Amino acid sequence: MLFCLLQGNAEDAYQLALCLGQEKGDIGPMSKMMMGLTFYELWYSSIPKEFQWRNSDQFDLQENSDMEGTSFNNETVQSERYNSVESHMADSQSQRDSDASVMNDKKISGDVVFNEDMEVDANKREKPHQNFQPEGFYLNSEEHKGFGDPFSNNGGLTQDILYGLGELDLWLLPLRLSDDHSFEEFMYLQGNQPNDYYKNAVKYLQLALDSEPSASAALLPLIQLLLIGGQVDEALNMLEKQCCNSASVLPIRVRAALLERFDRNNSLLLLSCFEDILKKDPTCSDTLAKLIKMHQNGDYSLVSLLEMIALHLDATDAEYNTWKVFSSCFLRLSSYEEDCMSSCPIQNEDGHKQHFPLNKTPKIFTDGISGKSWRLRCRWWLTKHFSNSKLESEINTGDLQLLTYKAACASYMYGREFSYVAKAYSHLEKEDDKELLLFLDEHRGNSFGIYQKFQKKFTHII
Structure with a gap:
C-alpha cells in the first residue's frame, strides 16, 4: 500500500x-x-x-x-x-x-546578537x-x-x-x-x-x-x-x-508551531516547549534563536539562556554568532555578580564602609548539580572545542570572528592565560584587527576561570 x-x-x-x-x-x-x-x-x-x-x-x-x-x-x-x-x-x-x-x-x-531584532519565523x-x-x-x-x-x-x-x-x-x-x-x-x-x-x-x-x-x-x-x-x-x-x-x-x-500562531502570548508554555525541543534535539538552532528572541523581549532569563546555549554547543560546533551570544551571556552574568557584590559594603579597620569590585564566580558554575555539569563540560570541551588542532584549523580558515568569540568564552571557562585564549589574542594582534582585540580584551578582563577554580578546589581537598 x-x-x-x-x-x-x-x-x-x-x-x-x-x-x-x-x-x-x-x-x-x-x-x-x-x-x-x-x-x-x-x-x-x-x-x-x-x-x-x-x-x-x-x-x-x-x-x-x-x-x-x-x-x-x-x-x-x-x-x-x-x-x-x-x-x-x-x-x-x-x-x-x-x-x-x-x-x-x-x-x-x-x-x-542581543542588540539586534531577529526574525525567526x-x-x-x-x-x-x-x-x-x-x-x-x-x-x-x-x-x-x-x-x-x-x-x-x-x-x-x-x-x-x-x-x-x-x-x-x-x-x-x-x-x-x-x-x-x-x-x-x-x-x-x-x-x-x-x-x-x-x-x-x-x-x-x-x-x-x-x-x-x-x-x-x-x-x-x-x-x-x-x-x-x-x-x-x-x-x-x-x-x-x-x-x-x-x-x-x-x-x-x-505544538510549539501552533502555539506561536494561536497562543503566542502564553510565553511560559512556549518557553517550556522550546526548552523541551532543545533537550531532545540540542542541534536545533532555529529553536535556540527563538529562545534568544524571547530573552531579548524580557521573557526568558539570562541563566536559562546560558544553559540552553551550552546544551546546544554540547551537540554541535556552531557558527560564530552562537559563540558571540554565549560570550555576551557570560559577560552580563559576571557584571551582574559584580554589581551584587559591590553593593554589599565591607567595613575596614577604621570603621568606614568601602565597596570593592569582586570578580566572583557565579554559583551556577560551582554549586549543586549545575556545578557538576559545568565541571564535566569544562573537561570535555578542552578537546571538543578548544584543542590545539581546533585552534590551528580556525586560524587557517581565517574566521577571525569565530576565533575571537570562542576565545572570549574560553576565558570565562579556563581563564585569560589559557593557551587557546592567549594564542587567539596573539593572532588577532598579528592580523591587527583592533575591533576584535577590543572585544576580546573586555571579556578577558571579566573572566573568572571556572575550570581553574575546580582544579584548585580538588587539589585543596586532596
Whole structure:
C-alpha cells in the first residue's frame, strides 16, 4: 500500500484499503495508518485544484528559512509524510519515533546578537494571487444566503483562527492558498461538510495513533487534517497528550508551531516547549534563536539562556554568532555578580564602609548539580572545542570572528592565560584587527576561570 502511495497510485492503494477493511478482527497499527494515508491522498485529490500543490508549483524558502535555498513542491509535501512512515516502519521493533517530517537539522543565518531584532519565523509560505473557481465546489449566491454567516457555527472558526491557519507553514497546512475569500469558503465547507475520504482518513489515523503500540508517524498527517477541518483546539489537545506519552521531539515541535500562531502570548508554555525541543534535539538552532528572541523581549532569563546555549554547543560546533551570544551571556552574568557584590559594603579597620569590585564566580558554575555539569563540560570541551588542532584549523580558515568569540568564552571557562585564549589574542594582534582585540580584551578582563577554580578546589581537598 505504501508502495502504491509513493508511486502516486492512490486508486490501487484504495482497493487494498478496502480489502483490509473487510478482514475479520482488528488490523495492526501500521495497516490502520496505511489506510488513513490512502484516504488522505484520495481526499487531497478531491479538493479543488487551486488548493493542491502540484509538481509545477514551487516556492522558495531561502528568505527566513530553516532550510536555505530549498525549493518545495507537491512531491516534497508527500515525501515528508511518507519518509516519516518509512522511518517508523524501519524502527517499529524498537518503538523509536520518526521526526523526518519536520525538517530536522535546521539552520539559522545571520548574526545572532542581543542588540539586534531577529526574525525567526521560518518557512513563510508565498500566496499566489490566482482565483480559480471549480464548478460545483463553491456555494453560489443563493445557496450562500441559506447558510447565513459561514463562521457563526463552525466550532469557533473565527477570523483570527483563519488568519492563523493561513500563516502556518506548508508542512502543517499543505494547501496552496490563493485569495482570502476562496480560502475562507474552502475552510467553511471543509469544517462543516467533510467528505467520506476526509472522515475515514481522520478515523484510521486516529486509530493508528491510539493503537498499542502506537503508530507515531500518523501524528503529523492527522494534525494536518484537523487543522484543515478548523479543529485547532482538538489538535492542540491531542498534541498535549502526545507530548506526555511520546519520547519523540515531533509532538513538541508541532505544538510549539501552533502555539506561536494561536497562543503566542502564553510565553511560559512556549518557553517550556522550546526548552523541551532543545533537550531532545540540542542541534536545533532555529529553536535556540527563538529562545534568544524571547530573552531579548524580557521573557526568558539570562541563566536559562546560558544553559540552553551550552546544551546546544554540547551537540554541535556552531557558527560564530552562537559563540558571540554565549560570550555576551557570560559577560552580563559576571557584571551582574559584580554589581551584587559591590553593593554589599565591607567595613575596614577604621570603621568606614568601602565597596570593592569582586570578580566572583557565579554559583551556577560551582554549586549543586549545575556545578557538576559545568565541571564535566569544562573537561570535555578542552578537546571538543578548544584543542590545539581546533585552534590551528580556525586560524587557517581565517574566521577571525569565530576565533575571537570562542576565545572570549574560553576565558570565562579556563581563564585569560589559557593557551587557546592567549594564542587567539596573539593572532588577532598579528592580523591587527583592533575591533576584535577590543572585544576580546573586555571579556578577558571579566573572566573568572571556572575550570581553574575546580582544579584548585580538588587539589585543596586532596
